[in-house]
Amino acid sequence: MSERNPAKDQVAIVGVGLSPYSRDRRGVTPGSLVAEATVAALRDAGLGAGDVDGICGSMVAAQLVQAALGIPAVTWFANPPAVIGNQMVAAVAAVAAGMCETALVYHHAYRLPWASRAAARDPFRRRATLGVADARSGWGTGHVEAGPSSLVGAVPYAAWAQRYLHDYGYDREVLGRVAINSRSNAAANPNAVFRGALSMEDYLDGRMIREPLCVFDMDVPIDGADAFVVTTTERAADLPHPPVLVHAATLGHTDYGSEEQLADLDHAGQVVVARKLWAKSDLRLADIDLFYPYEGFSNIALSWFENVGYCGRGEGGAFVADHWDPVGQRILIDGRIPVNTNGGSLSEGGTQGAAHLREAVLQLRGEAGGRQVDGARSALVTPGGYYFNSQGMILRAP
């Protein structure tokens, strides 16, 4: 696999902004969430609308954001499907190639009526999403509502989790530790929607949704948005915050595009991501200070541990148990490297990896408040699942 990486350290994340995560917001739309986050990100970067010449978001059209923010002229824009690596990798490529110099990147989550009882009671939300069975169907990534007797979209993650427990002789505790880790870390994150302690007893008592995944194994439906400002490392030197350099970034996909046809976890997109990421990077796994494995379903994170090289296939569950900090009730790799310091999708809120990325940026800027990891200089961020959205980024402080 080619090691070519002309964008290495040439593009930096110079601003982050969010629309606060919530399980019960009313009177918001996807557009208003994204507008709030993008304005915050631009202010954080010390830039104005006139400085932006590239826009790259998920579901909310780039043109809508441009109009809402009054950005006078852009030379590049795109709306790749979620999840966040698709937007970030595209923007990094565009900046590195000169399609634009400063790009806004964003993603939002919006609770649809089926997502929770609170959402179902919101008449505005019901009307705004009329006729949309599952907003993720618009992602173009195979997320469709196909009825209860099929294995497409989100359901097969549960089936692959069952297969994982079966093949490697684990019980549900190995999934539970991923959920408890997220919850323990969320306690120090004011933006997290779930901050109360979660014990293994609580986890095992959790309402079963799709065996073996219970309610604590599944990301939390929220309203919220994240935005990022990306520009050249050269320009970043003039901006207020220390830049966070994109050292290596990639997407990964295999020819098993359909969930139930995936031969096994050795043929998932995560494997491609890890191989390419380490080929492109000067940093090695031992150089990484922070790890953000996506855990929209808890078993996805165990697979990331295996694929990035912390352990072998099937050893993720044991690895997490072996690197468990009983005092903090969280994962601490080699007693040093915390995992999903923000609380991840399972406790901060489900935004398909955007929160993980924002947290990595804040940590590398030294601005993560009560969650700050002393001396953190590099982060490995791996959004996405198995089939059509595996992604990886290595970020570092200059």
Add this chain to the structure above:
Amino acid sequence: VRPTEVSGRGVIELLTFLHQGPRRDGVDYSGGYPVAAVGLVEQPGLRIAASVAGERGAIHLGAEVRLDWREVDGRPIPLFRLLDATSTAPVSESGSESGSGSGSGSTSDGPR
């Protein structure tokens, strides 16, 4: 690419039980509604997803099944039935070949 007739026999390679989901005729989530990806004996790695009829305890990874149909609202819906509640085959791709010998019963042998 052309249609090819298959026996409808296979092995459960992926399995979950749904405890909630959209309301549908003939779908009962109480106790868990099984959904499986079945590897067909004719071609390793070729899977078909559907529900499985049978007792909860007998539906497991590696169980041998045969395709059947049920009618919901006048439309045929694919459904797998257990060939033999005691059979177990490896769930790897090659397992669907080695497991094909033991499941000799007809669909009527499967628990309903």
